[in-house]
Amino acid sequence: MLSIFAFCLLVQLYFVLFVHLRLTNTQIEALPTTASKPVSVIICARNEIVNLKQYLPIVLSQNYPEFEVVVVNDRSWDGTEDYLEDLEKKYDNLKIVKILDSDKFLAGKKFAATMGIKAAKYEWMVFTDADCVPESENWLRYMQQSDREETEIILGFSPYIKTRGLLNALIRFETFFTGVNYLSFALKGMPYMGVGRNLAYKKPLFFKNKGFAAHMHIQSGDDDLFVNANANAFNTEIRISSDSQVWSEPNSSWRSYLRQKKRHFGAGKLYKSKHKFILSVQIIFQFLFYCAFTACMFFGRDAQYIAGGILLLSIIIKCFVYLKLLKRLNCGDLRWCFPILDILLFLFLSINGFFALFGKKKVNWR
CATH class of the missing domain: 3.90.550.10 (Spore Coat Polysaccharide Biosynthesis Protein SpsA; Chain A)
Known part of the structure; x- marks a missing residue:
């Protein structure tokens, strides 16, 4: 389970360090x-x-x-x-x-x-x-x-x-x-x-x-x-x-x-296959990351300490990249609650995505 947890972190770090960091360094x-x-x-x-x-x-x-x-x-x-x-x-x-x-x-x-x-x-x-x-x-x-x-x-x-x-x-x-x-x-x-x-x-x-x-x-x-x-x-x-x-x-x-968000979810189904794949990888591995962390909390104390260290490392690296981007994109006031919002947003999008799959299909623009 720790191996799965660590692998999920590596996948997330690809997007953080090799995709999003590029925006931080852009003039x-x-x-x-x-x-x-x-x-x-x-x-x-x-x-x-x-x-x-x-x-x-x-x-x-x-x-x-x-x-x-x-x-x-x-x-x-x-x-x-x-x-x-x-x-x-x-x-x-x-x-x-x-x-x-x-x-x-x-x-x-x-x-x-x-x-x-x-x-x-x-x-x-x-x-x-x-x-x-x-x-x-x-x-x-x-x-x-x-x-x-x-x-x-x-x-x-x-x-x-x-x-x-x-x-x-x-x-x-x-x-x-x-x-x-x-x-x-x-x-x-x-x-x-x-x-x-x-x-x-x-x-x-x-x-x-x-x-x-x-x-x-x-x-x-x-x-x-x-x-x-x-x-x-x-x-x-x-x-x-x-x-x-x-x-x-x-x-x-x-x-x-x-x-x-339901309207946006419906549009995402029509994205090109390569885009749907890469976006799905993002959300799936973020979901697995938190699931694996929760599972590790039911193992021994050593596993809990290691999982806690991996989670802390994830937060530190994300803060290094996203706190700069929050300021750059005129959202600097959100940096004080970034880790909490990161988790809440993931939970919200997961629940909303589930209901969007099984709810009413017709949604008007106004």
Whole structure:
């Protein structure tokens, strides 16, 4: 049992030291001094008037010479339409796309995003959500088209706004760890996902690969499944500077958070086989690690001491890497409870994954 426990540690250390550590050592990009080409920002909104009033003017006022903001009003009934029409009179760079209420349009956010992409007049598109606010007025400068002609996708990071309570800490830590994982694997030449709160790609790439056609039948995946299908080691870059980030409103209830994770779990089933394998190895060996440690506690005192030493070594090595990354990705306040959150997140994801397998299948995006 100690041998199994030690082997599980070695597997975990591969991801910590040979994947995630790469992100720690990556140089943070400097602010681009010029803007290369015009940009289309695309935001899908369904009954988001409160967030639009608070955050949309900030997006519309970015420090970028030529850009448009395409807001797709997806059948809202909360006054969003009137607000957008009033705002359109003030901002010349605001474009409104309205989806009418009809059974034909029950495909959800992917249909809304497709309508926004079709309406965008520029080749380079940056995606965010209605409940997101850029960290800086220079956000678009960081997420603009790369100088490398091969680059077709840019992955950004989007932390959640800090509030009080365990749920908020868990959400922000899970978002941090997910970000570390997909950004690190992108650096390693294996990009497997991105988040629609802070993502950019070329319009021709979308239409060349038939957009969301391959996974239009499921509610989620407008961001991660598109990246999973189209990103590779040569056409993908990342942005981790603080000014390249956008902050998002977190879920305020366990129920809404569970519903969100259920959508994400459903999308993960459609990842490429190699990505599903490597992600499965991560979670399985973490599960076996804690199971083996628990089992060792039922053996003699010598086994308990050795298992405790292995666990302590694991915590020390993880702290060495992740405490730096927490600070780098604007989540530094979580470092004081990192070991506890690491265990709680594993337990939560394991339980949620089980219920996602056997619960109701249909989950709406809004």
